[in-house]
Amino acid sequence: MIYLMHFNLLPLVMRQRMHRFGKAFTVLGVSLLAYLLIASLICRPAHATGKETLIRVHGNAFVPESTLQLSRDGTRHMTWGSSFTAPAGTNAWFHVPLPATQVGVQEKHFMQWVYVLFKSKTSVITEVQLWDGPFPVQSFTNLSLSGTHNVTMDASNQFLVQSKYPISMGIGISVRVNFGNDGTQDVRAVGEIMFTGAGALYVAEVLDAQIQRDSKHTPLKFEPKLRPATATK
Numbered sequence: 001m002i003y004l005m006h007f008n009l010l011p012l013v014m015r016q017r018m019h020r021f022g023k024a025f026t027v028l029g030v031s032l033l034a035y036l037l038i039a040s041l042i043c044r045p046a047h048a049t050g051k052e053t054l055i056r057v058h059g060n061a062f063v064p065e066s067t068l069q070l071s072r073d074g075t076r077h078m079t080w081g082s083s084f085t086a087p088a089g090t091n092a093w094f095h096v097p098l099p100a101t102q103v104g105v106q107e108k109h110f111m112q113w114v115y116v117l118f119k120s121k122t123s124v125i126t127e128v129q130l131w132d133g134p135f136p137v138q139s140f141t142n143l144s145l146s147g148t149h150n151v152t153m154d155a156s157n158q159f160l161v162q163s164k165y166p167i168s169m170g171i172g173i174s175v176r177v178n179f180g181n182d183g184t185q186d187v188r189a190v191g192e193i194m195f196t197g198a199g200a201l202y203v204a205e206v207l208d209a210q211i212q213r214d215s216k217h218t219p220l221k222f223e224p225k226l227r228p229a230t231a232t233k
Helices: 002-009 012-043 209-214
Strands: 052-058 075-078 081-087 091-098 107-132 135-140 145-149 158-166 171-178 190-207
Touching (some): 052 091, 135 158
Antiparallel strands (some): 091 171, 107 135, 107 145
């Protein structure tokens, strides 16, 4: 009451100025809040960049799609990797899996590139395919790769994924080989391919809700169903 009495005693001009200042501060505050809101929506990254992880598997994990195309006893898994031989002119596929992990529900792994360590004399890698479970990711065709590339990554054994691919299940690398003639002492003309390793670069990123809804595939949820152990007689 006392405050109102004092306010009414102020000159009319001063009261009008105070009223205008109040409205100006109100408009300024609302404008600032709107600017901050718009800036946060525009500048917010689609995902938070996480840690890069290089996944590696040993070469003895490679398996042939069919042993019928290979030479007799043409599959050998050894301490340093795998070796496959087949008659010259034979085309055969070989596959190797890469694991994928998921720490949190909102975390997703993106694949950036893969590599295949191999060594051959006259046998040639003609195609490499990448799969995410049953989903095709990318194919590298019309290749002609041979030589010694079994120790380090280089331009002949590294394959860049066109766009970062969100992994949903697990990555499989498939390699198509055309076997040549290595000029062995055997009566039959055969070629050989050796694999010593494979891998991929994954990037773990935490997605926002919108990105998760727009994701191409939904990651599988692992819910183990345990059964009580039964005693054996």
